[in-house]
Amino acid sequence: MADGSHHKSAQKFAGSLNHAMIDDASADTAQNYANNFGKPGFDDITNCYIDQRYEGYTAENQETWQILFDRQMAFLKDNASQTYLTGAEIINLRRDRVPPLADINARLWPLTKWQSRAVPGYLPPKAFFACLARREFPTTIVIRPKESIDYLPEPDIFHDIFGHVPLHADATFADFLQTYGRAALTTSDPAETERLARLFWFTVEFGLIREGGRLKVYGSGLISSPGESRHSLESDKVERRPFDLDRVCDTSFEIDHYQPILYVLDSFEQLRDAMNTYAERLLAKTKRVAA
């Protein structure tokens, strides 16, 4: 996910990521549009999208993907939510290639109508929410360099596709994520935006779920991190709280170390229902303000 406010930094890609695929005039134009999104004349989110230009991946990029895939999928088989694992199969997530977005999208479309769209870099929050409201996931297409395989200052395609997109094959999660985007677009109150960012952080990025009496990871930041996924399940330094919408939204987070607090879902229906309640509440508040 290319929204920097939910990640380690709000800067455009740092020097550690491969620029070659996003270093051209069309990417610059799309990024400029994203930076201005919401201003007069900048209201078509599709102008923030770029092509994946698959031939731009080098042999080393492909090897990096394979290393990341192999070492994490072995762990996830027993420790990730079944919803994630099923989704990974549905979208044909494979070890032997960086995923072509077109291939994933063809598989997602008949199921949930979610699509992954390549973006040139950081999207400001409103642009990011506008994508989600359309069931479109802004996706980083570059991959981290092999020599810094464990250091990820920004989301890359491993985080965005391997970490996020399998859940988009699940109807319940798919509805939740669109409702999140729609609700976030209805408010311009900074306090609400902060609460929404926390909700995203403690679910989409760092969520745990209880399945068959066991804790499993589903949040993309855990799914895509060998170190933190293990820590989230095994460490006695993590406080694992039952999911509660208001409590989640009241919990601040820090981004530069392993999360000391995580929230545990009973089901994705619980998350979807909580989001629906939140969206109704936001709408009612917006109407009160307007009246």
Ligand SMILES: [Fe+2]
């Ligand atoms: Fe993310």
